[in-house]
Amino acid sequence: FPTLTVDVARLLELIGTGKESLSFMKKRIRHLAQQWLRAARRLEEKLAGRQRDQKHILVHIGFLTEESGDVFSPRVLKGGPLGEMVQWADILAALFILGHSLRVTVSLKELQSHLGVPPGRGNCPLTSPLPFDLIYTDYHGLQQMKQHMGLSFKKYRCRVRVIDTFGTEPAYNHEEYATLRGYRTNWGYWNLQPAQFMTMFPHTPDNSFMGFVSEELNQTERQLIKANKVSSMAVVYGKEASIWKVRGKEKFLSILNKYMEIHGTVYYETQRPPEVPAFVKNHGLLPQHEFQQLLRKAKLFIGFGFPYEGPAPLEAIANGCVFLQARFSPPHSSLNHEFFRGKPTSREVSSQHPYAEDFIGKPHVWTVDYNNSEEFEAAIKTIMRTQVDPYLPYEYTSEGMLERIHAYIQHQTKSPAMQSSPSPLALSPNATHLVWSPSAGRAPQTWPPVASLQVWVSEPQHTCTETCRQHGLVCEPTFFSFLNKEEVFLQLSIACDSTEYEMNHLYPAVAESVHECYLQKEPLLFSCAGSNTKYRRLCPCRDFRRGQVALCRDCL
Ligand code: UDP
Secondary structure, three states: OOOHHHHHHHHHHHHOOOOHHHHHHHHHHHHHHHHHHHHHHHHHHHOOOOOOOOOEEEEEOHHHOHHHOOOOHHHHHHOOOOHHHHHHHHHHHHHHHOOOEEEEEOOHHHHHHHOOOOOOOOOOOOOOOOOOOEEEEOHHHHHHHHHHHOHHHHHHHHHEEEEOOOOOOHHHHOHHHHHHHOOOOOOOOOOOOHHHEEEOOOOOOOOEEOOOOOOOOOHHHHHHHHHHOEEEEEEEOOOOHHHHHOOOHHHHHHHHHHHOEEEEOOOOOOOOOOOOOOOOEEOOOOOHHHHHHHHHHEEEEEOOOOOOOOOHHHHHHHOOOEEEEEEEEEEEOOOOOOOOOOOOOOOOEEEOOHHHHHHHOOOOEEEEOOOOHHHHHHHHHHHHHOOOOOOOOHHHOHHHHHHHHHHHHHHOOOOHHHOOOOOOOEEOOOOOOEEOOHHHOOOOOOOOOHHHEEEEEOOOOOOHHHHHHHOOOEEOHHHHHHHOOHHHHHHOOOOOOEEEEEOOOOOOEEEHHHOEEEEEOOHHHOOOOOOOOOOEEEEEEEOOEOOEOOOOOOOO
């Protein structure tokens, strides 16, 4: 690993200057530099002696280019979405600290100057003409690269990783299928391997979970925070005044105001934003470091329902706050909510921050019905009485993020189709599910290793994501190819009167009432997401490391 001072200066230089967004990212990297370095040392010890390739990596942040309208930079100082900037800063830091050689571009001109790509031969050739092994970009950047690279874009698209906050499910990614089945969106259908899309939270396991980091505390800071918590202080989640327009807020705000002093960090220009009630102590948008200080004092961080799934609740919990949020019933999705409409996912969002709800939960996270005043009031009272330690899931520490990206870069290079051919599975003793059996021959070379595989059959209307989770496992799409076989139905004692190969993101599956079995014809459509009342799906599940859901136990 590189030595710190010199190298962080080099990273900052690589990022360049001239935009508020770049200054925000550089400030963050500088502030977290020591944390990154400590994490790198710990990871180095863990990986002792293991061979690591150094990659040439291009990071092209498309949404910051003038050509895509750069709507964010001017909004950085006005409370615009900083979540993306936080994530890009952390990606840059992680790639750099892992010792890879980086180029960073935020304009089309720079991109063009780096992509001198005469057409190579074969599909996804491993030897360049393209001077980069990997390209991290976003949907805007993808579009720009396609325009600039012409035909060679198709050849090299296997090297692209798309940072995609909310994720792209396989049904939306496959051009022909999306067109035939009504999954077309403005984001396009790029026919990438779904794992090439990298999300901010572990949404669908079809995509890779990239994440970001939160500031970590030492023992002294933890003690100090606990000693200085003000049990009657609440901070509201959200920097944009529009969140204060939420319907029905008067009811729950008046209850909250009975017990707690309410603070906000809402951006305003010359006078306080009219939407924010007078009893709220509004600090205006704070520099990130000062925002953390505010969280250290506050007992409660409260969400009004928007923004969805950003970094701030994790930071609040890491600073010892309890996060209180509304349950969405029915869940929000692209079918019923403006924000998700047209996004390439059918995911149903059960609260403002499902990760906080599902992966963290009580005592740190309370998800309640805000329309039920009694439930809301009872939650506030209990939260004020409860002592809660600062908590940060390992996957959001610097070490966790380095570990994950290290694993992706070293192992995730082959598409499933390029991995060696699957061997048979064997029944596990209790016969409810299948595992790969060592007696079935030599384990095929896959990543994740096939020894972590268990095959479960979903209930009708259940996704594979849910099915695996019910068994304490996580869906692993890489393994679909192992169970997409007629004999697997037999091994699971599923009676098939007929078996067809078809293109459908829910297959392999069985329509139990009519004994019809279906196999998947198009490997790009293997999908953990998706369900239908008609089908029970065959689901490939695997184990995972505690606090690091992206990696199986033997995945490092
Ligand atoms: N943040 C900040 N100043 C503030 C409030 C928030 O710098 O006054 C930072 C916060 O630390 C977090 C980032 O803004 O890392 C993004 O916050 P959020 O979760 O609201 O996500 P967004 O909607 O901006 O993507």
